[in-house]
Amino acid sequence: MMLAVAKAPHMDWSALSPLVALFGGATLVLMLGLLRPRFVRHTLVPLTAIASLGAAIGLAIWQWDRKADLVSAALRIDGLALVLMILIFSAGIATVLLSWRAAAPVEAAHGEYFALLLTSIAGMALLVEAQNTITLFVAFELLSIPLYVLCATEMRRTTSLESGLKYLIVGSVGSATLVYGLAMLYGATGATDFAAIAKGAAGGIGTDVLFLTGIALALTGLAFKASVAPFHQWTPDVYEGAPTPVTAFMAVATKAAAFGAILRLFDVALVDSAGDWAPAMAALAAITIVVGNVGALTQTSLKRLLAWSSVAQAGYILAGVVVSSSLGSKATLFYLAVYLGMNLAAFAVIIARERETGLGDHIDSVAGLGTSRPILAWPMTLAMLSLAGIPATAGFIGKIYLIDATVDGGYTWLGVFIVVGSMLSLAYYLRVIAAMWMRPAVGTELTPAAAGVGGRPALAGGAASDPLDPTVAASEGTRRAEPEVVFVAVLFGAATLVGGIVPSPLFNLINHAGGALGIF
Amino acid sequence: MHLSLLIWLPAAAALFGALLPGRAARAGAVSGSLVTLGLSIAVLVQFKTGGGLQFITDETWISELGIHYKLGVDGLNLFFILLATLLFAATMVWAALQTWERESTFFLWLGIAESAVIGALTAQDLALFVAFFDLMLIPFYFLTGQWGIGPNRVAGVTKLVIYTLVGSLLMLAAAVATAVLAANGDHLNFTFSFLADHRLANGSQNWIFLFFAAAFLVKMPLFPLHGWMPDGYRAMPMPVLAVFSGVLSKVAAYGFLRIALPLFPHGSVHYQELMLLIALASILYGSAMAFTTTNARLILGYSSVAQMGFIVLGIFALRAQGAQGAVLQSVNHGLVVAPAFFIVALLAARAGGSEDVRDMGGLAFRAPVLASLFLIVALATLAMPGSSNFVGEFLILLGVFNSKIVIAIVAFTGVALASVYTLRLFIRAMHNRVAPGDESREMTLADGVILVPLVAVILFLAVYPQFVLKRTSRETTSAAQAAAAVVR
Incomplete structure (x- = not known):
């Protein structure tokens, strides 16, 4: 007698352990958040989240030299996945630190907020491990849906709600495009596995219309998430509206995960048809660089400025993917790591000033920072110089690496676009530096008495968003940002400087990841 | 070391x-x-x-x-x-x-x-x-x-x-x-x-x-x-x-x-004429602007444009003399322009803070040491024969003369223009009557500590420009010859 036996795939629990740590942490955090004591909700919950992320990092390091297919080859653990996971988890720890005493977890309940964060991080870890189109899409949704909610966690602020809704709608369009593209790829190759798609691509299918449309739509879907122009329009609004710690998280971790997926799909699976998609992607990269930099020029909100800058930076990073060489992939990864450091430093300073001044994220909030708060001004200065690609910062090395890859891959003109973009970007990065060092602080004259007598004093010319309540500014004028926020700013600011002077450790890390890509 | x-x-x-x-x-x-x-x-x-x-x-x-x-x-x-x-x-x-x-x-x-x-x-x-x-x-x-x-x-x-x-x-x-x-x-x-x-x-x-x-x-x-x-x-x-x-x-x-x-080297030869024309335009434009502007620090700024024009002229003569002259002239110009800015700062302090030459005048009256030092710097700037700047400009023009004679002839006018704008600055500031609101006073000992060593170096090189030329000749010659080899 025959019995129908469904054989479960072999589970390699040691290789899956970082994911287990995250999902376990998320569950635990959710449960802890239900407890009444303030200590548990305000301290133990974030601590648990950090512990679970720390454990995930530790487990990833434990698996450092593994290269294996997991769960019937639906996932793959290798250097690329591990390096990206460590980057994303580090960004996660920074986000928890920045959220620790923020308004959003209080309004949304601590348990939910941090559980959603951990789930989204788990989705990113899955995404960079994905080895077939199904897991790619599932991971993509797993990282996105908690983010939509996180954007709207400052529930009493309309812009936060608007940001969440906007991100949900635009993100869903992106997801739909992605899944449509993946379906077409399946139609063209008859496979969902990247390996099988790669085989199909190698077999001369590269001029197939179905196949090309599939590639184009998949790229579009991922481009939405990575804020590549012309699919970037949501970025400034969502970045501005979301709670700032969530914005920081989206800017660095989502980008790293999305580019991890782009690398896996394009520079590994579809690398043999690079001749078909690379020119189009090069055009996207060039457009993104120009659009992002031009968009940032006139911004007065620091979050919007960094949103546009992140669009431009996505263009630089994409240039590394375009050349579809091992050098290009490594340059992409290198720049992602550098990008993470400089953006986290900048966002930490913005958060610190939001809490210290009541001017929100308006550029005036950092005016005069050089004299009043040098410990915040220096990390912000280093971050801006690094984003602009000035020597002695990690951003400079990253730019050289990217230009090297583009020239080497026969896309010299794209390398020139990168430097032209850097020129444009100087105009707005220098504006932030000038505000910090070369302008007096705004609102120093705003003593409580003056605010009380004058009603609404003229303040921060033109900034009309609601956090500009002068009484808030006055009462919080002497507040100092919490030490953990300053710590994040100083740590990543210093890392940006050290990475520009002693880049070898970072290169070693990236070489470990690049070895896993196995192209050429 | x-x-x-x-x-x-x-x-x-x-x-x-x-x-x-x-x-x-x-x-x-x-x-x-x-x-x-x-x-x-x-x-x-x-x-x-x-x-x-x-x-x-x-x-x-x-x-x-x-x-x-x-x-x-x-x-x-x-x-x-x-x-x-x-x-x-x-x-x-x-x-x-x-x-x-x-x-x-x-x-x-x-x-x-x-x-x-x-x-x-x-x-x-x-x-x-x-x-x-x-x-x-x-x-x-x-x-x-x-x-x-x-x-x-x-x-x-x-x-x-x-x-x-x-x-x-x-x-x-x-x-x-x-x-x-x-x-x-x-x-x-x-x-x-x-x-x-x-x-x-x-x-x-x-x-x-x-x-x-x-x-x-x-x-x-x-x-x-x-x-x-x-x-x-x-x-x-x-x-x-x-x-x-x-x-x-x-x-x-x-x-x-x-x-x-x-x-x-091939690029340098390919664009030699363009670079020489830019240099020439800078000499003429810088001189003309230095002669017409009244802000003392901009006079020095535009004179630098002209002087840097000379240096580029020497480099793109693509001849050994030109390159040697360019190196010597770079050192000379650095040596004269820094004390010149220092002197302008001293003058402005005596002219009620104004850096406009129209507000200056007669400052030499009670400041003979300052006036003498300024005169040395000014004469070096305009490449008076006997100064190291003269040797530098001479070598530059010699190099250009050997490669592009027409450009060299036009560039000679730049030498004459330099004396016009430099002497104008000196005369406006130092001579004539003491301008209203100005006070003529000697520089202090502390000022001398900065100014005198620089002027001493200018004088030393004026006497002995070979000190620079001897040590630089081998490498400057080979730099110029790398490009010159392409022409042949």
Whole structure:
């Protein structure tokens, strides 16, 4: 007698352990958040989240030299996945630190907020491990849906709600495009596995219309998430509206995960048809660089400025993917790591000033920072110089690496676009530096008495968003940002400087990841 | 002698001073720059004339990108380094005699600026050179933006930074392209020695040369690319301006001799006429503007445009004499322009703070020592026969005469124009009646400490220009001949 036996795939629990740590942490955090004591909700919950992320990092390091297919080859653990996971988890720890005493977890309940964060991080870890189109899409949704909610966690602020809704709608369009593209790829190759798609691509299918449309739509879907122009329009609004710690998280971790997926799909699976998609992607990269930099020029909100800058930076990073060489992939990864450091430093300073001044994220909030708060001004200065690609910062090395890859891959003109973009970007990065060092602080004259007598004093010319309540500014004028926020700013600011002077450790890390890509 | 010490000492001393409380910052920065000056003189003493590259440090900095931390001194950069350390030492002493808000940060930036400039001058690796070349701008951004003059200083210095970094970033792309094309699929190597042995194809040389030329011409600045100069010069604090005008423009001239001619000889020959015409236009335009403007610091600024025009003229004569003259003239110009800015600052202090020559006059009345020193500087600036500047301009024009005679003839008028604008500045300030609101008083002993050594060096070189020419002739000749070989 025959019995129908469904054989479960072999589970390699040691290789899956970082994911287990995250999902376990998320569950635990959710449960802890239900407890009444303030200590548990305000301290133990974030601590648990950090512990679970720390454990995930530790487990990833434990698996450092593994290269294996997991769960019937639906996932793959290798250097690329591990390096990206460590980057994303580090960004996660920074986000928890920045959220620790923020308004959003209080309004949304601590348990939910941090559980959603951990789930989204788990989705990113899955995404960079994905080895077939199904897991790619599932991971993509797993990282996105908690983010939509996180954007709207400052529930009493309309812009936060608007940001969440906007991100949900635009993100869903992106997801739909992605899944449509993946379906077409399946139609063209008859496979969902990247390996099988790669085989199909190698077999001369590269001029197939179905196949090309599939590639184009998949790229579009991922481009939405990575804020590549012309699919970037949501970025400034969502970045501005979301709670700032969530914005920081989206800017660095989502980008790293999305580019991890782009690398896996394009520079590994579809690398043999690079001749078909690379020119189009090069055009996207060039457009993104120009659009992002031009968009940032006139911004007065620091979050919007960094949103546009992140669009431009996505263009630089994409240039590394375009050349579809091992050098290009490594340059992409290198720049992602550098990008993470400089953006986290900048966002930490913005958060610190939001809490210290009541001017929100308006550029005036950092005016005069050089004299009043040098410990915040220096990390912000280093971050801006690094984003602009000035020597002695990690951003400079990253730019050289990217230009090297583009020239080497026969896309010299794209390398020139990168430097032209850097020129444009100087105009707005220098504006932030000038505000910090070369302008007096705004609102120093705003003593409580003056605010009380004058009603609404003229303040921060033109900034009309609601956090500009002068009484808030006055009462919080002497507040100092919490030490953990300053710590994040100083740590990543210093890392940006050290990475520009002693880049070898970072290169070693990236070489470990690049070895896993196995192209050429 | 370790060149790393020479590079990093100014920044390290300034940083150490900045971390200590009180007035330690200025003491740290000043002593750091003075010791650096001593070290560079030690390099001069130990330098073997015609001995090729010396004092070599060669470490791999970033092996993945083939970037080396390679430093060295030869005849080409020896006197540029001496000029930089001398002028920075003078500026540091000058700045230390004044009071600055947040002075520890001020001196920290000045120290970093000195380190970056010396780094750019000693680097023997293209990527390292580009890094230092870009980096040396950043301290001046902060120095001008925070301690500069006038309400428009931030706008002025932003213009300066964007102008010059546009050039520098193009140079960055060109430098990477150079290394990638030279490596031809092998491991990258950015060192000058490797790149000189692996020259690029002629077509690549042409566009890469243009990118480098853009960076250097903006930095100098020469005529069509000088748009940042008036605003930037007006905004800078005087001590900072002296070193900016005296040293940073020379790094660009050095870049032409070190990089453009030897590495891209075909490009240099291809665009020789363009460069000569730009130089000529700068000489005429700079002279005309220096003659018509009334702001004393802009007179010096426009005269620098003209003088840098002469230097580029010498370089792109692509003859040994021209290149030698360019090196000598770079040193000379740095030596005269820094004390000239110092004197303008003294004059402005006597003219009620105004830097307009119309507000000056008769200042020589009770200040004979100041007037004499100014006269020496002025006569050196206009290349009076007997001065080292005369030798420099003579060699430059000789070189151009041998290669492009028509341009040389037009350029001769520039020599005459120089005496017009220099003497105009001197006469307006020093002679005539004492202008209302002015007071004629002698300079102080402290002023003399800064001014007298610089003037002494000018006089020494006037008597003995061979001191420079002898030590530089081998490398400047070979730089010019690299390009000249293409013509033949």
